[in-house]
Amino acid sequence: MKYAAKKVLTLIITLFIVSLLAFLAFQIIPGDPTTKLLGTEATEAAKEALRAELGLDRPVLVRYWDWLTGFLTGDMGTSYSYHMPVSDMIGQKLPITALLTVISFFFTVVLSIPLGVLAGSVRSRALDSFFTALDQVVMSIPAFFIGILACYIFGIVLRVFSPGDFVSYTEDWGRCISYLILPALSIAIPRIAMTVKMLRGAILNEQGQDYVRTARSRGNSRRAILSRHVLKNALIPVITFLAVSAAEIMTGTIIIEQVFTIPGIGRLLLASISNRDFPVVQAIVVILAAWIVIVNFAADLLYQLADPRIRLR
Template identity: 75%
Template sequence: MRYAAKKLFTLIITLFIVSLLAFLAFQIIPGDPTTAMLGTQATPEARAELQAELGLDRPVPVRYWDWLTSFLTGDFGESYSYRLPVAGLLGEKLAITGVLILMAFLFTIVLSIPLGILAGSIRNPVLDKLMTALDQVVMSVPSFFLGILTCYLFGTLLRVFVPGDFVSYTQDWGAFLSYLILPALSIALPRVAMTVKMLRGSILEQLGEDYVRTARSRGLPRGEILRRHVLKNALLPVITFLAVSAAEIMTSSIIVEQVFTIPGVGRLLLSSISNRDFPVVQAIVVILAAWIVVVNLVADVLYQLADPRIRLR
C-alpha cells in the first residue's frame, strides 16, 4: 500500500510538472495564435480583439489555473483552429492511435517471444550468427524509415494498398484494421529485434547458472530444462522491457502516422504545433505524458508480480 501510494504521488507530481511546462512553453516560443488565425495582414485592433475573445490577454498564472481546473473536469478547452471542443476533436483521433498502438504492441509480443526463445536455444553456430546479424540490422532501422520502405514496396510496387488512402473504423472495421497492419508492423519490428536480443541474452545467461548444471546432472532433457526452469527466470527482464515498449510505441506512432497519412493523434499534434493551436497541443502532451507514466508504473508492478523475491523500496 505504501509503495502504491508513493508511486501515485510521483505520478501526480510528474503530470503537474508536465502540464506546467507544456503551458509555459507556448508562452515563450515565437508565434501568435491570432496571427495564424487572422493572417499576417490583420490589424493590431483585430488581433487584440481576438486575443480578448480567446482569453490570451489575461495574466499567465490565471490562464494556467483556469486551464488546469477545467482540464481536471474533462474540459480541455476549445481549439483555436477548428473552433471545436478539444475533447470532441481528440475522441476519434485517440481511438485510431490507440488501436494502432495496441496492434503494434501485440505484434511485438507475438513475434518476439518465440523468436527470442529460438535464438537463445539454437545450437547451430552459423544459424545463430545469421539470426544475430539480421536482428542487429532490423534493430538499427528507425520505424519511420521502415514505414517509408513499406509504403514503397507494398504501396507503389506491389499495390497492396493505396498510399495516402484511409478507411475510418466508423465506415468499415475490417478495412480499418487491415490498413493499420503495415503501420503497426513498421512500429513493432525494431522493438521485436530489441526484445529478441534481450531474451536471447537472458536465456544464455540462465543456461550458465548452477541450477541448470544441476538439472543436467539429473538427466533432464534440454527442452524440459528450458521450458520448466530457464524461461521462467529469463522472461523477467523481458516483461519489464515489453511494458516500457508500450510507451516507446506510442511515440513512434506519431511519426509513422505521418508516413502513412493516418489521421490520428500524431498528425493532429504536428499540425496543431504549426498552427499554434495551444489548447490541442497542451491536451495531447498531457495525455501522452500520462500514458508514459502509467505504463512505467504498470511495468514496475508487473516486475514485482513476476518475481515475488523483488521488493522495491
C-alpha cells in the first residue's frame, strides 16, 4: 500500500510540474499570437488591445493559476484561431487518436509475443543470426518513414487506398478502422521489433537459470519447460515494457497523423503550434504528458504485482 501511495504522490507532483513547465514554455518562446491574429501590419495599440482581450496582459502566475483551475474543471480555455472552446476541439479529435493508439497497441502485442517466443526458442545459429540482424534493421527505421513507404506502395502504386482521404468513425466505423490499419502498423512495427528483442533476450536469460537445468534433468521436454516455466518468467518485464509502449505509441501518432493526413490531435497540435494558438497547444501537451505519466504509473504497479520482490525493496 505504501508503494502505491508513493507512486500516486509522485504522479500528482509530476503532473503539476509538467503543467507548469508547459504553460511557462509558451510564454517565453518566440512568437506573439497577436501578430499571428492581426498580421504584421497591425499597430501596437491594436496588439495591446487584443492582448488585454485575451488576458495576456496579466501576470504569468495569475494566468497559470486561472488556466490550471479551469483545466481541472474541464475548461481548457478558448482557441485564439477558431474562437471555440478548446475542450470541444480536442473532444472531436481525441477519439481518432485514441482509436489509432489502440489498434497500434493491438498489433504490437499480437505480433511481438509469438515472434519473440519464436526468436528466443530457435536452435539454429543461422536462423538466430537472421532474426537478430532483421530485428536491428527494423528497429532502426523510424515509424514516419515506414508510413511514407506504406503511402507510396499501397496508396500510389497498388491503389489500395487514396492518400489524403479519411472516413470518420461517426460516418462508418468499418471504413474508419480499415483506413487506420496502415498507420497503426507503421507505428507498431518498430515497437514490435523492440519487444521481440527484449522477449528473446529474456527467454535466453531464463533458459540459463538453474531451475531450467533441474527441469531438464527430470525429463521435461524443451517445449514443456518453455511454456510452463521460461515464458512465464520472461514475460514479466516484457508486459511492463508493453504497458510503457502504450504511452509511446500515442505520442508516435503525432507524426503519423501528418503522414496519412488523419484528423487527430497530432495534426491539431502541429497546426496550433504554427498558428501560435497557445491554449490548444498547452492543453494537448498536458494531456499527452498526463497520458505518459499515468501509463508509466500503471506499468510500475503492474510490475509490482507481477514481481512481488519489488515490494520488499
